Amino acid sequence: GHFIVCGYGRIGSQVAQMLRENGVKTVIVDSSDRIRDRLTEANQEFIFGSATEDECLMAAGIDRARGLVASVSSDADNVFITLTAKGMNPNLMVIARATEPGSELKLKRAGADKVVSPYFIGARRIAQMVIRPTVADFVDLTFHTSDMALRMEELTVGPKAELVGVTLMDSGIRKNLDVIVLAIKKPGGGMVFNPPASTVVEVGDTLVTMGPRQSMNRLGQMADAVED
Amino acid sequence: GHFIVCGYGRIGSQVAQMLRENGVKTVIVDSSDRIRDRLTEANQEFIFGSATEDECLMAAGIDRARGLVASVSSDADNVFITLTAKGMNPNLMVIARATEPGSELKLKRAGADKVVSPYFIGARRIAQMVIRPTVADFVDLTFHTSDMALRMEELTVGPKAELVGVTLMDSGIRKNLDVIVLAIKKPGGGMVFNPPASTVVEVGDTLVTMGPRQSMNRLGQMADAVED
Numbered sequence A, B: 001g002h003f004i005v006c007g008y009g010r011i012g013s014q015v016a017q018m019l020r021e022n023g024v025k026t027v028i029v030d031s032s033d034r035i036r037d038r039l040t041e042a043n044q045e046f047i048f049g050s051a052t053e054d055e056c057l058m059a060a061g062i063d064r065a066r067g068l069v070a071s072v073s074s075d076a077d078n079v080f081i082t083l084t085a086k087g088m089n090p091n092l093m094v095i096a097r098a099t100e101p102g103s104e105l106k107l108k109r110a111g112a113d114k115v116v117s118p119y120f121i122g123a124r125r126i127a128q129m130v131i132r133p134t135v136a137d138f139v140d141l142t143f144h145t146s147d148m149a150l151r152m153e154e155l156t157v158g159p160k161a162e163l164v165g166v167t168l169m170d171s172g173i174r175k176n177l178d179v180i181v182l183a184i185k186k187p188g189g190g191m192v193f194n195p196p197a198s199t200v201v202e203v204g205d206t207l208v209t210m211g212p213r214q215s216m217n218r219l220g221q222m223a224d225a226v227e228d
């Protein structure tokens, strides 16, 4: 399934680019003439019009989309887009941008699965650089920098994976692949942090791992990772 | 040393609050009447005036400050503040906010130690929620949520610490405290990721750790952590 990105401003344009770089198909919806000219020149798939209108979301393939990013500049419009989109496709994952501090709750009530406030996380990042600068660097390097030798990754364990029913210790993940399992997200939603070596891997577990880039392919085979 | 926060808008006000919550003393510089009234009512230490002027930075105690956050809304003013501040106190740690994509480089050239672009990291966060949602949740919970049972922390090893000259394995950090050492930042600046159990801890090493909150105090004693 593709992602619909509503609003191709400073946030939306960067989101769309990052998604494309990671192999996620995007369809852009924007009503500005300037953006239309830019996207036409760049040969990118887009719908010209306002994402607050059903017809535009329909044209963007909302019925078969995997998710939608509501990233126009007005919080009120993002609330309206979220409500409209969830009404048209309740299974859609909606991530909304909030500018005003009070809007996060309204966007959640409108049905947004996740809300991101750039000002809040910008401020939090600055504070972390003061309070815990080395952890901030560490997270940046392993989570956000794609060309690092060491990476944080996640894998969901498939029903026929060789890891199923095996303990972390016996799996050789740590010993042979030099990978640490930082946490396991259970299919029910709970997260087990720093799981002991005796933990048995189960179908549907999502392993949060940290290790060398070259180990991640082999680990993916062992987990028979489910592609979304 | 204290931190000077220049500009008490959406970003600066949240930064100042987070720093105070973490025990970092802040002095705010802002030239708006509205902010002056608000800070006076809240009984907070501030300098009324523009952070682009030497006198204001002097009044904010720049000569004895540990750092400065340049978070006014204009990138040009943040460049000017950075240049002025570094000229008055070259040892100052300067973190600057950038709004326009092209400003990051200019702020670095002006002497900023770190530059944060809220739009960029907001977009990156949205993309991560799509591409690696479980890792994003994991980082949020262990790094950003202060009341979690499990935390990522950093500790710098003091000259008389009991950890000095001991291997990670013999230290009992993993076995007795249930803490993982994710990385070690060497005093020279390099970062060793996922260090093997045979790694010897040295004076000045900064350990990036993940473990139960209740282990962190004990680990702090063992590292004889240097307070900044």
Ligand SMILES: [Ca+2]
Binding pocket: A156, A225, A226, A227, A228
């Ligand atoms: Ca998957």
Ligand SMILES: [Ca+2]
Binding pocket: B156, B225, B226, B227, B228
């Ligand atoms: Ca310290």
